[in-house]
Amino acid sequence: MSGSDKITTDLGMPGTATVPAGVPPLTEQTRREAREIITRYPQPRSALLPMLHLVQSVQGYVSPDGISLCAEELGLTKAEVGAVATFYTQYRRRPAGEYHVGVCTNTLCAVLGGDEIFRQLKDHLGVGHNETTEDGTISLEHLECNAACDYAPVVMVNWEFYDDQTPASARDLVDKLRSGQPVAPTRGPDRQCTFKEMSRVLAGFPDDLATQGVQAGPATLAGLQLAQQRGETAPAYPDEEKS
Amino acid sequence: MLTPVLSRNWGDADSFTLAGYARHRGYEALPKALAMEPDALIQLVKDSGLRGRGGAGFPTGMKWGFIPQGPDGQGAKPHYLVVNADESEPGTCKDTPFMMANPHALIEGVIIASYAIRAKKAFIYIRGEIVHVTRRLQHAVAEAYQAGHLGTDIHGSGFDLDIVVHAGAGAYICGEETALLDSLEGYRGQPRLRPPFPATHGLYASPTVVNNVESIASVPSIVLGGAQWFGAQGTEKSKGYTLYSLSGHVKRPGQYEGPLGLTLRQLLELGGGMREGHELKFWTPGGSSTPLLTAEHLDVPLDYEGVAAAGSMLGTKALQCFDETTCVVRCVLRWTEFYAHESCGKCTPCREGTYWMVQILQRMENGNATEEDLVTLLDTCDNIFGRSFCALGDGATSPIVSGVQLFRQEFMDHINGTGCPFDPVASTVFAGAHA
Numbered sequence: 068m069s070g071s072d073k074i075t076t077d078l079g080m081p082g083t084a085t086v087p088a089g090v091p092p093l094t095e096q097t098r099r100e101a102r103e104i105i106t107r108y109p110q111p112r113s114a115l116l117p118m119l120h121l122v123q124s125v126q127g128y129v130s131p132d133g134i135s136l137c138a139e140e141l142g143l144t145k146a147e148v149g150a151v152a153t154f155y156t157q158y159r160r161r162p163a164g165e166y167h168v169g170v171c172t173n174t175l176c177a178v179l180g181g182d183e184i185f186r187q188l189k190d191h192l193g194v195g196h197n198e199t200t201e202d203g204t205i206s207l208e209h210l211e212c213n214a215a216c217d218y219a220p221v222v223m224v225n226w227e228f229y230d231d232q233t234p235a236s237a238r239d240l241v242d243k244l245r246s247g248q249p250v251a252p253t254r255g256p257d258r259q260c261t262f263k264e265m266s267r268v269l270a271g272f273p274d275d276l277a278t279q280g281v282q283a284g285p286a287t288l289a290g291l292q293l294a295q296q297r298g299e300t301a302p303a304y305p306d307e308e309k310s
Numbered sequence: 311m312l313t314p315v316l317s318r319n320w321g322d323a324d325s326f327t328l329a330g331y332a333r334h335r336g337y338e339a340l341p342k343a344l345a346m347e348p349d350a351l352i353q354l355v356k357d358s359g360l361r362g363r364g365g366a367g368f369p370t371g372m373k374w375g376f377i378p379q380g381p382d383g384q385g386a387k388p389h390y391l392v393v394n395a396d397e398s399e400p401g402t403c404k405d406t407p408f409m410m411a412n413p414h415a416l417i418e419g420v421i422i423a424s425y426a427i428r429a430k431k432a433f434i435y436i437r438g439e440i441v442h443v444t445r446r447l448q449h450a451v452a453e454a455y456q457a458g459h460l461g462t463d464i465h466g467s468g469f470d471l472d473i474v475v476h477a478g479a480g481a482y483i484c485g486e487e488t489a490l491l492d493s494l495e496g497y498r499g500q501p502r503l504r505p506p507f508p509a510t511h512g513l514y515a516s517p518t519v520v521n522n523v524e525s526i527a528s529v530p531s532i533v534l535g536g537a538q539w540f541g542a543q544g545t546e547k548s549k550g551y552t553l554y555s556l557s558g559h560v561k562r563p564g565q566y567e568g569p570l571g572l573t574l575r576q577l578l579e580l581g582g583g584m585r586e587g588h589e590l591k592f593w594t595p596g597g598s599s600t601p602l603l604t605a606e607h608l609d610v611p612l613d614y615e616g617v618a619a620a621g622s623m624l625g626t627k628a629l630q631c632f633d634e635t636t637c638v639v640r641c642v643l644r645w646t647e648f649y650a651h652e653s654c655g656k657c658t659p660c661r662e663g664t665y666w667m668v669q670i671l672q673r674m675e676n677g678n679a680t681e682e683d684l685v686t687l688l689d690t691c692d693n694i695f696g697r698s699f700c701a702l703g704d705g706a707t708s709p710i711v712s713g714v715q716l717f718r719q720e721f722m723d724h725i726n727g728t729g730c731p732f733d734p735v736a737s738t739v740f741a742g743a744h745a
């Protein structure tokens with residue numbers, strides 16, 4: 068973020084000239100929405116993380132303009148905002164792929180096949196960890212445990228679950244993403260969102276996809292279904308005992 | 311053996327909606343709770359014996375009781391409930407599927423808990439890397455407002471409550487409760503010095519309860535069933551039911567809800583056992599920060615006391631099971647890389663120690679380590695454990711110390727041989743298949 072001083076703009080509208088080609092500028096609407104986020108919290112600074120997600124929902128990364136906007140709205144210095152933005156791994160420091168493909172290589176997934184999936188995707192896409200394909204569609208990353216170990220090995224696309232992957236299924240997934248064919252997460256909406264769409268949800272502006280997709284995957288239901296087969300239940304509540 | 315409470319409605323396609331929750335007595339605890347005195351609710355939760363499901367097992371009712379009440383001093387400040395939905399401990403995968411399938415059970419628990427501690431504002435700090443779960447929570451909160459379960463003068467009780475769903479941005483350390491509070495205040499997520507504790511000086515230096523998702527979601531059932539109903543399940547000091555998360559080389563990994571105190575042997579039976587032709591080599595009882603156990607520990611009761619007596623910790627009941635094809639050095643290295651990556655950098659033992667431990671373990675895995683390296687590795691653990699600012703540092707030493715204790719020969723084989731003797735393909739789920 069050290070270069071941000073060069074790109075300071077006047078107060079108010081962030082300048083359009085400072086963003087790289089292809090990155091849309093932040094607008095008055097962005098600023099309005101940032102202020103809306105601030106109203107959710109007893110103290111304004113609590114809005115910073117969702118505001119940074121909001122910036123990413125417009126520009127795909129945390130730009131110097133985005134840092135300025137947050138700093139202005141919260142009465143912070145750009146250095147203070149930058150220090151926060153760089154602490155968290157979900158904030159990107161430069162423009163990256165429309166689809167953020169993460170392969171879980173924490174221990175359990177790694178052992179069950181995540182390492183091999185990651186190796187093959189690197190080969191297949193010709194990029195390494197934290198790199199983006201030339202066409203700008205895919206950024207590849209290896210991830211830490213994503214709380215889906217009962218579906219190992221797990222791949223995430225823009226933080227949606229693709230459970231029980233193999234090298235072949237993962238290659239197929241990225242091929243479809245690159246050629247614009249529809250794909251849908253295993254546990255998630257009926258279609259895959261872009262990085263920017265996803266960031267808007269994290270900023271606290273819901274899309275209308277919450278009711279799409281399964282309520283639970285097979286592993287989630289393993290215990291419940293077995294209980295039902297075996298006729299096992301929790302003890303009845305006292306007011307249910309006799310009925 | 312299986313006692314689905316939190317998971318009872320998960321089989322219905324609309325389990326995540328208000329209607330799908332209401333069909334299973336959802337929101338019936340709420341009017342009952344609102345008709346009680348807040349202090350009586352705190353007493354009820356104390357009497358139930360509920361202990362925190364976020365890892366440490368602290369009694370939930372007691373935590374609520376620490377919140378200063380009354381018109382003076384800290385009691386006069388606004389009170390906050392913060393739900394820890396940051397689930398990121400390697401192996402831990404219960405809160406995420408739970409909130410995806412049944413977010414309203416959490417919301418109902420949040421309302422009751424907030425009423426008990428007299429908070430008018432509650433935050434659910436959810437991990438930023440599980441976006442569909444965020445959607446489900448946002449949707450559930452909106453439905454709850456519409457039904458009058460949230461907002462002002464809830465069901466004519468005079469009690470007001472707002473809930474904010476707040477997404478994090480990727481940092482394991484933000485699961486540590488004081489780092490979480492710093493993060494929620496818009497700072498880098500780094501742990502705070504304690505005391506003062508969050509109960510008196512938490513969010514915005516105000517009285518704050520931080521509880522795990524599962525802890526809070528268990529509360530409506532306690533209100534409906536009573537302390538005795540809850541306490542009759544589980545073991546003497548570890549009461550109630552819980553979600554066990556079975557993963558790894560098992561036939562049917564997944565979520566199994568039952569009383570505290572089941573054994574891994576029982577759970578493996580439920581899960582169909584280890585995959586065909588293989589046997590259990592080592593496992594974690596509650597995520598990577600809990601020391602490894604082996605097949606010798608199959609009959610250890612999975613409650614706080616039982617697992618502690620076996621030299622580990624119950625943690626989050628994240629039962630990661632590895633079979634004999636798995637290299638323990640590789641696993642320990644990978645977990646250590648995780649801690650090094652996630653160390654927040656605030657204190658030297660953890661920040662520097664985890665870095666150096668990764669270097670040593672990498673040398674081992676590659677066959678370039680010496681016996682002296684093994685000594686240095688354990689020394690480094692000694693220097694981190696108990697000397698770090700927060701429990702992340704302690705946790706980082708768990709896989710190493712327990713791994714060497716249980717499998718010293720395997721570490722030696724890495725040193726004296728030519729690196730890792732295992733074939734990583736053999737331990738994949740697609741081993742033998744054409745992938």
Ligand SMILES: Cc1cc2nc3c(=O)[nH]c(=O)nc-3n(C[C@H](O)[C@H](O)[C@H](O)COP(=O)(O)O)c2cc1C
Pocket residue numbers: 361362363364365366367368370394395396397398399482483484485486487488520521522523525526700701702
């Ligand atoms: C590094 C670290 C990570 C943690 N991550 C979580 C987490 O993701 N979820 C959680 O509930 N507790 C986590 N905890 C424990 C919390 O600090 C805290 O004890 C817990 O949220 C209290 O809730 P409970 O009493 O309901 O268990 C973590 C602790 C440490 C040291």
Ligand code: SF4
Pocket residue numbers: 483501652653654655656657658660661698699700701702703704
């Ligand atoms: S132990 Fe690690 S994570 Fe905890 S404060 Fe120290 S450096 Fe940060």
Ligand code: FES
Pocket residue numbers: 171172173174175176177211212213214215216219221400401402
């Ligand atoms: S280890 Fe990959 S999701 Fe947990």
